[in-house]
Amino acid sequence: MRRIVSHGVFSIVLSVLTLLIFILNFSYIVKASGYSISLSQSFSTIKQPSVILQNGTDNVSNVYMNETSAKIGINVNATRTYDYALNIVNNEVNLSEVKLECFSYSGLNCTNATITLHDNSSSLWQIKIEGGGISQNDMYYDLAGNAKIYVGVQNLVGNINGTTILHTYLRIKTPNKTTYTLYEITFEFKYNT
Secondary structure, three states: HHHHHHHHHHHHHHHHHHHHHHHHHEEEEEEOOOEEEEEEEEEEEEEEEOOEEEEEEOOOOEEEEEHHHEEEEEEOOOOOEEEEEEEEEOOOOOEEEEEEEEEEEEEEEEEEEEEEEEEOEEEEEEEEOOOEEEEEOOOOOEEOOOOOEEEEEEEEEEOOOEEEEEEEEEEOOOOOOEEEEEEEEOOOOOEEO
């Protein structure tokens, strides 16, 4: 009887020691909703996302969820350009590369538009809606460290009554790296004559 109790206590002590060694010797990084949570030797830190979204001066955007998702909603009345629909801000010193990727859409025949990324001196088109079709540019736009760029909506014009909806990801990555972060940005263009 005594041997069985000793063996059981020994197994429990060995299991607890193994778990403690594991916890103390390894670090993990978990990414969720644009935040990094680092666990290292029984303490943790939460870090703000390095790239954030801000409402643009055109007053057509709403930013949500830790400044990592947004909606751009525009009522289309006449052909118009919105150069400052949304701001993308890099709060770190390192360069990031960004691009928009459309992953779902509806109502493409309702409007025509070109969505761009720009910094007031250079721009790169990202998504074009024209004649009921959509095309995307696969090139990244450079977001310098401690800098701001803008999402622009150019040549926005209504074709038929209805709503065009684009669900996109803003893909953010460090140059020459394969890892990236995705922020969701929804575009909604309503046209009613």
